[in-house]
Amino acid sequence: MIFVHTADWQIGMKAAHAGTAAGRIREARFDAARRVVELARQHQADFLVLAGDTFEDNAVDRKLVQRVADTLAAFAGPVYLLPGNHDPLVPGSVWEHPAWAACDRLHILAKAEPIDVPDGRLYPCPLFEKHGSSDPTIAIAAADDQRIAVGVAHGSVEGIPQDRPDFPIARDAAARAGLDYLALGHWHSTAAYDGRMAYSGTHETTKFNERDSGNALLVEIDRRGALPRLTTLRTGGLTWLSLDEPIRAEGDLARVRQEVESIADPEQTLLEIALHGVLHAADRDELSRIDEIAAARSLFHRIDASRLLPAPEDDRWLDDLPDGPIRAAARRLQALANSEATDGTPERASSEATSPEVAARALFDLYAIASGGRR
Structure with missing residues (x-):
């Protein structure tokens, strides 16, 4: 069995934190979605799994739903979409759009019931509300299944620091449920647990300091009980670059300027620079120069010089x-x-x-x- 695991596309996100670049960022999420589909084709995946939060919420423009369906329909195999906490399965949700029924390869995982997939069986855990305190995987019972068993869930693995866990998932959920693999969504960083459960992470980074994002996972399982082989596939096209620069001596700002000038593919880069320390009078024009270069070349930029004081x-x-x-x-x-x-x-x-x-x-x-x- 070979399939691509992706999640947290959050199509329709506002991206207001990126100012005038918000529109480009929203479109980049479609670019990344097309890369997911193309990589699935290149790796001859049997199917695609989207583990929740395909959309930012259930109020997104219906044209976006149609665009997502069209993008996924370009894949020749079956596609399985799980409702997540951003887009739960509720009356009037995005999952009632006619685009899904128009392509028989697109399957909404609307019930917590196992379904047959190429070379195995899928155990979905759809969400029906935005917040919840129960483990969505608790009802999975795949231990007696003779076929490769793959779970699909959306929630927070125990141990992830957070104020209030939404849909907490036990760290041993895959083993407890008898799954060969548990495809997870909700957190945006790619992360694996005990080799049998993993977050693919979001397919396109959403903000600064969001580590290990902009990926999908290629999952290969040779037979029932075999340990999955996970390969990270780079799908993101944007770079969110955060620079924290101490300024201590004359010439330090020139070094920062040179670093900004050397950024590869600046038109696809969102840049934030935090400057702190002391500024010498001879270097004061460098601040304006850094701002000019970043504004002219990068997709988005902001400079925080509030902790930069004159020597x-x-x-x-x-x-x-x-x-x-x-x-x-x-x-x-x-x-x-x-x-x-x-x-x-x-x-x-x-x-x-x-x-x-x-x-x-x-x-x-x-x-x-x-x-x-x-x-």
Whole structure:
């Protein structure tokens, strides 16, 4: 038995966190879906399994449902779709769309009953609500099955840190149920447990710092009782790159700029940069340059320089300020920002507002105002 396990397509997600790039991100999820289908064809998979959350919710535009059905219908073999917690099987759900019935190879796993598949049997665990506290796999009893037994479920494997587990699944669920493999959805990172159960992860990364996502799994099971062979298939097309950059000395920002300039395939890259440390006056133009390059080349970018403070000992910050009250105020802020006692601790200030860090930030803001917004 050879099949492709995928999940958590979440077609119709808003992607509002990506601003004007949201539309491109939504379309990238269809691009990745087509790659899943093409990889299944290339690997001569017997069938495709979608382990829940194919859609963001049951209120998605019905045109998206038709597009997903058309995409999956391009696969020559059967496709099995499990309702997840984002798209549970409820009245009026996406699963009532006529597109599913229009192709006899598309099968909605609407009942918790085993069904025959090429070379084996599928044990689906569809969801009928958005939240739940019971293990959806608890009723699977495949131990006496003589054929290869594959479960399909959507939920949280025990031990994953979270505030409130939705549809908790025991770590020994596959062994307890007598399954050769348990195809899981819900979490977006590819992860395997004891060799017989795994999350495929989402087929296209959805946000920054979402590790091991943008994949599907090729599952090969030689016979009943054999350990599955899992191969990660790269399906994602977008790169969500997060850079955390300490700035300590002159030239450090130039290094960050060079790193941004060297990004491969920037048009498919979403970039966030966090800068922290001290900024020397000689490097202040590098901030604008980094922003310009990222804005011109990347699909999306944001730069957080809120923890980047002017080097308080650098008098060059004052050079461009006009003589008089502004420069005098800047010198006072510089002194406060640089007020270190002989024992290495900040001198006691009369209030929180005059702490060295706040004074350094105020100096930075004063320079920006006096120089017409330049930093």
